[in-house]
Amino acid sequence: MKKILFTLIAIVLVVAAGLSWYVTRKPASPFDAVAAVATPSPDLIAKGKYIARAADCVACHSVPGGKPFAGGLKMGTPLGAIYTTNITPDPKTGIGKYTLADFDRAVRHGVAANGHRLYPAMPYPSYSKMSDADVRALYAYFTHEVAPAAVADKPSEIPSPWNIRWPIALWNLVFAPDTPYQPVKTQDAEWNRGAYLVQGPGHCGSCHTPRGAAFNEKAMDQGGKLYLSGALLDGWYAPSLRNDPNTGIGRWREADIYAFLKNGRNGHGVVFGSMLDAYNNSTQFLTDADLHAIAHYLKSLPGDPARDGKPWAYSATAVADLAPAKRSSVPGAQTFAAKCSFCHQPDGKGQSPWIPALAGSTSSLVPDAASQINIVLNGSGRVMANGMPDSYRMPPYRAQLSDKQVAQVLSFVRSAWGNRGGPVTAKAVADLRKKTDPASPQVIVLQMR
Structure with a gap:
């Protein structure tokens, strides 16, 4: 009996040690052994600025009347409100001391430089699909172009014990992908570019994909029928971006999607709510080629007649x-x-x-x-x-x-x-x-x- 008890205790200790190692470790980064570039090229910084636009970083990490990227935006979660952080290169309150590897871990894995886990309101499950090249460019922009702002982060309003962050590591293990986007060989280059922008920097699924009981997106790409099928988030309902004629964009052409993202309006509607910020600060700044790629990808996503019902018809x-x-x-x-x-x-x-x-x-x-x-x-x-x-x-x-x-x-x-x-x-x-x-x-x- 004692032998069985000691065996069980040993197993528990080994599991506990392994769990402790996993939740406290820093994920590996391809930039761990990469030395910082003292002066990035203007082209690299410009590329990083474009990626920041595509990722809509400014809308979440800024508040009206505040400095760009200084944080402070209040965001609702099922457990309580949190505030976005200062991501300017200020050395004390921002990311001024982050190495490229630190930056990569925060953006693509949700782990800050000091090792604490970020809440998945930061869309790192989507950003994990960003390429190494785009992360490098984004780092160059934030560390060499963005103006530092000495603005301290606001503590979250999530009460104890729900504000303990180490369980997020286990959440990541189950729900957060950790590999960059891999092109689908059966699709053309435009489709893959659109898929990369939508799934990765654009993080469209963060708003438009329904979430499970663990606040996880129920699908992360077109392989899931619920991906981009519409969701309620923070007082707004983000509609389906699939070809559902009633609840989605089934009546839209690719040209309509392009116009909506480029001009903020088309014959079907005008941006409002959370999409207003995305348009004002992000989509209108993307190249025509990228906007057409996004439209091309979205129009490839089938609707669900069983969920959507009989197509709408006008009645006077x-x-x-x-x-x-x-x-x-x-x-x-x-x-x-x-x-x-x-x-x-x-x-x-x-x-x-x-x-x-x-x-x-x-x-x-x-x-x-x-x-x-x-x-x-x-x-x-x-x-x-x-x-x-x-x-x-x-x-x-x-x-x-x-x-x-x-x-x-x-x-x-x-x-x-x-x-x-x-x-x-x-x-x-x-x-x-x-x-x-x-x-x-x-x-x-x-x-x-």
Whole structure:
């Protein structure tokens, strides 16, 4: 009996030692033995700046009125709020003392220079697919072009013991890939370039892929049917980027995707919510070739008819409900006529491409109404194309409309013109009202040196 007990104790100790080694070790980097370059070439720095745009680093690691990349943006998680960190080359508060290998471990493995694990709100599971060459260029840009800012990081609001970070190492083992993107030999060069940008630096799956109980993305590439199939994140519903005609981009052509990423709008919609920041700070700065590659890749992703349902078809029945003699008897119709119809039109078709249609819009067809509730309550920020703000934006109505009125007008929109997103409850509006900032969204457009 004692022999069995000692054997079990020995096994436990060995497992514990192995676990301790694994969670405290620093992942290997291909740059561990690479000496720092004193003065990177202008071309390498320029390439790094482009990768930073593609990865949208500035939008997350900056706040309105703050210095670029100095951190401080509040991000919601299921366990509590966290704040993005200072990634300027300041030696005390930023990454000024990071070696190339340290930088690589943080970007592609989620491990800071001091060994602590980063929360996966930092999209390192996607960045792990970035190439060695792009990581090297990104490091050159951040250490030799970005201005240092002495801004201390804010502690997270995740309570103890949930703020213990070593279990993230085990999470990484199960859910985070750790190899760069490997081209698919059966696809052409444009498809592979698009796949690399979407899966890697673009980290589109971080918002558009549903997450599991462990906050893991349920798929990391086109091999999974749920990859980019739409997800709720921090008060916004990021729609499917697959060829779902109702809840995704099935009715879009490659040219429509290109226009949306290049101009912030197309005949189907206008950027808003989290995508507004991605457009203002990232996608409009990509080359035409890269934007076309992204569009080419996304249009290759099949939809799911079982999930998406029968394709939407326009119906004009709601136009009659908005007639003066009838609108008072249809819940939400009077509010729509007073607050929404001038811009979005009684037929729901909007004024393309400046004011999007509500008839057949993805937000009016997905079951989750979070995006519509959020934008009615808080409005939208300005689309900044080529440094110029647009002339149209959705105003906030949180001070003008009650929870019941918002619920009724959205229920009307989501059932009009052939839409079938489903009704909205006053409780759902009240809950999101509490969770969102009462101030109208500010546009984050920061100059990257």
